[in-house]
Amino acid sequence: MHDPRTIRDDPQGFAAQMARRGVAFDATAFAALDGQRRGSLQRAERAQAERNHLAKEIGSAFAAGERDRGQIMQREVAALKIDSAQAEKDAADAEVALNALLATLPNLPAPQVPDGADETQNVIVSHHGTPAELGFEPREHDAIGLALGMDFDAAAAVAGSRFVYLKGQVARLSRAIAQFMLDFHVERAGYTEVAPPLLVRSDAMFGTGQLPKFADDLFHTTDDRWLIPTAEVSLANYVRGRILSEAELPLRFVALTPCFRAEAGAAGRDTRGLIRQHQFEKVELVSITAPHASDEEHERMTRSAESVLEALELPYRRMLLCAGDMGFTAARTYDLEVWLPGQRRYREISSCSTCTDFQARRMDARYRPTGEKKGTRFVHTLNGSGVAVGRALVAVIENYQTADGAVRVPDALLSYTRGMDVLEPA
Structure with missing residues (x-):
């Protein structure tokens, strides 16, 4: 299995090494899945951070008697919870697809290994x-x-x-x-x-x-x-x-x-x-x-x-x-x-x-x-x-x-x- 970071850092170099193994590596497909996974994780993290922030604000609002503002923020937290769950699911789905792609790729040949097909x-x-x-x-x-x-x-x-x-x-x-x-x-x-x-x-x-x-x-x-x-x-x-x-x-x-x-x-x-x-x-x-x-x-x-x-x-x-x-x-x-x-x-x-x-x-x-x-x-x-x-x-x-x-x-x-x-x- 390959470290996605290695591929991300040099996709063309990785594709060239796969070509030595007789494997056509689709760098575009990899980048799309990797980007989807990372983007979804970031979305989930942002949603969670906003939920944590609002949770504190809600407490302060109710303590100050600002019931309407507190209820509005509660609805925002509920929406963020749904968005966070969806983002986590999107990230998990992308990771499954990414791992399936990586599982088909052979190991990289060592530098001393000669080129050749058979x-x-x-x-x-x-x-x-x-x-x-x-x-x-x-x-x-x-x-x-x-x-x-x-x-x-x-x-x-x-x-x-x-x-x-x-x-x-x-x-x-x-x-x-x-x-x-x-x-x-x-x-x-x-x-x-x-x-x-x-x-x-x-x-x-x-x-x-x-x-x-x-x-x-x-x-x-x-x-x-x-x-x-x-x-x-x-x-x-x-x-x-x-x-x-x-x-x-x-x-x-x-x-x-x-x-x-x-x-x-x-x-x-x-x-x-x-x-x-x-x-x-x-x-x-x-x-x-x-x-x-x-x-x-x-x-x-x-x-x-x-x-x-x-x-x-x-x-x-x-x-x-x-x-x-x-x-x-x-x-x-x-x-x-x-x-x-x-x-x-x-x-x-x-x-x-x-x-x-x-x-x-x-x-x-x-x-x-x-x-x-x-x-x-x-x-x-x-x-x-x-x-x-x-x-x-x-x-x-x-x-x-x-x-x-x-x-x-x-x-x-x-x-x-x-x-x-x-x-x-x-």
Whole structure:
């Protein structure tokens, strides 16, 4: 959510930043609503001030025996009361319309974010690792996985497309990956493990930016709750409506949860395999920081996700997303893309974003700076995948596959697989 004062001070500059995000900002409509709200509030304040003045005059008039003048002023007060109520209603209506407009506008891109409309204009920041020469024609994960315990057909019969059964050894490998990543972020990066709600109210979804824009991409229950599309929703909203002390910051949370997305991607894209599912597991990282620390925290979070890929010895690259490819709430985003030999290309496996105070304004999450007794400021929020479990499973299967269809288990996972060092095809 944006501060109307920021827009009011430089509407053309704000419109230019929205244009970088591919959004046409109607400065005239904003000015009309903002002016209506402010004008109505001023009208209500003037009416109230006049009522207060007349109330004193009425008392004096009656005390002096000037009954007629007192009654005239009483009628004026009654009229002012009606006008004040109408002005307050006009201000409230204008504020609702103004907030509805602001709720549709994405966060402003940070200065370092490159211009661009889509993923083709993202910038490669760094590479890590070199894709291995396997010595045979690599296959994609779904072709390998069928013999390892993946069953897409049975899942489709039960739940429809974009679901899967993982059985036996591949289910164990998936669980090992998830537990390894969760332990990694807790023990090595100092995140606090959280088991959060999977169902949340609409105001929580609004707070992290999923509503109202992405309602069609979500699963909605009959009692007006939403299944989380990412644990970011539950973790960030932990501080909604609160005033923290600066000494409490930063807060660093990590959660392993199922995630649910009604819209799993563009029609016809990634319809096979685990890349885009309606239900999947993800290890999510969320940080709550003071504004002066958020840039450093963004780098720290991204490095934590990178370290997981390095521990699994998976080649990857870091991408800086262009303005047109970032998520709705992000001011700057790094994507980590892992090498998939079967697809012969890099694919996103983690996305780490700083949202500045954009979500905090929607959640009314603040902190009190050290040494200040009264003033409060909005916190900054950050979120990142640390990483998506299904996509990590895809990356392990494709990078550790053998010519006979088996899959070697990465060394980092051996203590989690209880001695299973290779997945053998049935």
